Amino acid sequence: xxxxxxxxxxxxxxxxxxxxxxxxxxxxxxxxxxxxxxxxxxxxxxxxxxxxxxxxxxxxxxxxxxxxxxxxxxxxxxxxxxxxxxxxxxxxxxxxxxxxxxxxxxxxxxxxxxxxxxxxxxxxxxxxxxxxxxxxxxxxxxxxxxxxxxxxxxxxxxxxxxxxxxxxxxxxxxxxxxxxxxxxxxxxxxxxxxxxxxxxxxxxxxxxxxxxxxxxxxxxxxxxxxxxxxxxxxxxxxxxxxxxxxxxxxxxxxxxxxxxxxxxxxxxxxxxxxxxxxxxxxxxxxxxxxxxxxxxxxxxxxxxxxxxxxxxxxxxxxxxxxxxxxxxxxx
Amino acid sequence: xxxxxxxxxxxxxxxxxxxxxxxxxxxxxxxxxxxxxxxxxxxxxxxxxxxxxxxxxxxxxxxxxxxxxxxxxxxxxxxxxxxxxxxxxxxxxxxxxxxxxxxxxxxxxxxxxxxxxxxxxxxxxxxxxxxxxxxxxxxxxxxxxxxxxxxxxxxxxxxxxxx
Numbered sequence: 278x279x280x281x282x283x284x285x286x287x288x289x290x291x292x293x294x295x296x297x298x299x300x301x302x303x304x305x306x307x308x309x310x311x312x313x314x315x316x317x318x319x320x321x322x323x324x325x326x327x328x329x330x331x332x333x334x335x336x337x338x339x340x341x342x343x344x345x346x347x348x349x350x351x352x353x354x355x356x357x358x359x360x361x362x363x364x365x366x367x368x369x370x371x372x373x374x375x376x377x378x379x380x381x382x383x384x385x386x387x388x389x390x391x392x393x394x395x396x397x398x399x400x401x402x403x404x405x406x407x408x409x410x411x412x413x414x415x416x417x418x419x420x421x422x423x424x425x426x427x428x429x430x431x432x433x434x435x436x437x438x439x440x441x442x443x444x445x446x447x448x449x450x451x452x453x454x455x456x457x458x459x460x461x462x463x464x465x466x467x468x469x470x471x472x473x474x475x476x477x478x479x480x481x482x483x484x485x486x487x488x489x490x491x492x493x494x495x496x497x498x499x500x501x502x503x504x505x506x507x508x509x510x511x512x513x514x515x516x517x518x519x520x521x522x523x524x525x526x527x528x529x530x531x532x533x534x535x536x537x538x539x540x541x542x543x544x545x546x547x548x549x550x551x552x553x554x555x556x557x558x559x560x561x562x563x564x565x566x567x568x569x570x571x572x573x574x575x576x577x578x579x580x581x582x583x584x585x586x587x588x589x590x591x592x593x594x595x596x597x598x599x600x601x602x603x604x605x606x607x608x
Numbered sequence: 609x610x611x612x613x614x615x616x617x618x619x620x621x622x623x624x625x626x627x628x629x630x631x632x633x634x635x636x637x638x639x640x641x642x643x644x645x646x647x648x649x650x651x652x653x654x655x656x657x658x659x660x661x662x663x664x665x666x667x668x669x670x671x672x673x674x675x676x677x678x679x680x681x682x683x684x685x686x687x688x689x690x691x692x693x694x695x696x697x698x699x700x701x702x703x704x705x706x707x708x709x710x711x712x713x714x715x716x717x718x719x720x721x722x723x724x725x726x727x728x729x730x731x732x733x734x735x736x737x738x739x740x741x742x743x744x745x746x747x748x749x750x751x752x753x754x755x756x757x758x759x760x761x762x763x764x765x766x767x768x769x770x771x
Binding site: 392393394395396397398400405407409417420457460461464466467468469470471 | 620623624637638639640641642643725726727728729730747748749750751752753755756759760763
């Protein structure tokens with residue numbers, strides 16, 4: 278069994294994901310440079326620029342993390358570097374929250390100050406045309422790349438169990454949603470509703486902050502050695518539930534503890550010392566998910582220790598022991 | 609999230625269709641947030657003239673004269689009479705901001721820092737002097753239909769003026 282070894286098809290997918298991250302960085306840096314040059318003193322443009330810089334964060338940390346996570350352990354880092362992936366996840370999630378917050382702040386300020394957006398006109402074939410129509414056309418064009426990138430990343434993130442990549446996809450979703458909010462805002466302005474742009478931005482920013490906060494919550498859980506969580510919800514991960522159920526059924530196993538280190542799962546199996554657990558048994562139990570298991574530690578606990586632990590746990594408010602079933606059922 | 613993708617696609621699809629319909633039938637768009645164009649039409653146009661501007665020397669009568677002809681033509685195109693008001697630039701811009709005025713003319717710099725709080729038209733001329741800074745008209749913020757009507761008039765007038 279190949280513990281902690283990604284199958285070749287997944288390695289191929291990871292290479293694809295890294296390519297997508299590079300494409301995103303190229304595309305976004307181009308936007309950042311162009312925006313920086315034409316930005317001037319407009320506050321709205323400056324906000325859009327800050328958002329573009331923030332949306333560079335997830336692909337950058339993804340590339341760093343995927344570079345470091347497979348490095349062999351060293352004397353100073355005896356558990357390896359898989360946790361860089363968890364750290365990257367938290368950084369990306371916080372960037373997403375920040376982006377939503379910046380967007381919401383700008384919208385609220387516009388509404389509170391009652392700033393009425395003025396949009397001028399330009400000459401095309403001798404005719405004056407409102408610039409709003411041009412802006413809508415430009416925004417619709419900018420919607421397309423993040424929709425495609427976000428969709429591809431999300432599809433890769435599922436088999437790779439990659440929460441950084443998934444957060445990057447959410448960032449792309451935030452990008453194209455803000456562009457669509459811009460479109461509906463300008464249509465609103467054309468209809469004479471000066472608050473339309475800010476209102477659309479505010480609604481979208483709530484969605485972005487919600488996505489970011491959920492990701493940040495999972496990231497914090499991961500860094501706090503929580504049980505592995507699903508890709509996009511704090512629900513317990515299906516692989517973890519399966520491993521838990523199958524390993525618990527092996528005779529002599531008292532309990533099992535799992536935590537997530539990046540895309541991998543770290544397993545501690547508690548036995549009574551009489552169980553003979555060899556590779557064949559484990560293979561049969563967790564063969565399907567074997568690539569995700571970074572580490573298996575066996576802890577031998579006597580009946581006396583178990584009882585002592587039970588007593589200690591009973592004193593605290595939570596009556597949990599490593600041999601309690603996990604909440605949730607695999608889907 | 610995947611769950612979200614089809615739903616957003618549907619919204620995007622619908623809004624694109626609605627948008628196309630709007631552009632096709634909406635020749636009176638954009639509309640004003642404060643209804644300036646509708647109010648002015650067949651009524652009167654309240655114009656502020658910048659009394660003294662650092663860029664304009666004492667003999668700037670012709671400058672104002674040019675603007676005056678332009679404004680009177682624009683008001684005429686809307687069947688409106690012109691109400692003139694003279695004042696300091698700052699005062700007039702503040703009046704414009706709360707839509708107590710419809711246009712400010714005279715020494716309005718196209719690069720004015722006020723452009724965040726009021727709207728500026730297409731350029732109507734240059735300031736006298738070597739710098740050749742562009743002059744614009746100023747309109748109330750958010751009155752996009754009115755601004756477009758004014759811009760159309762300015763561009764048409766500039767084209768017909770050309771020798």
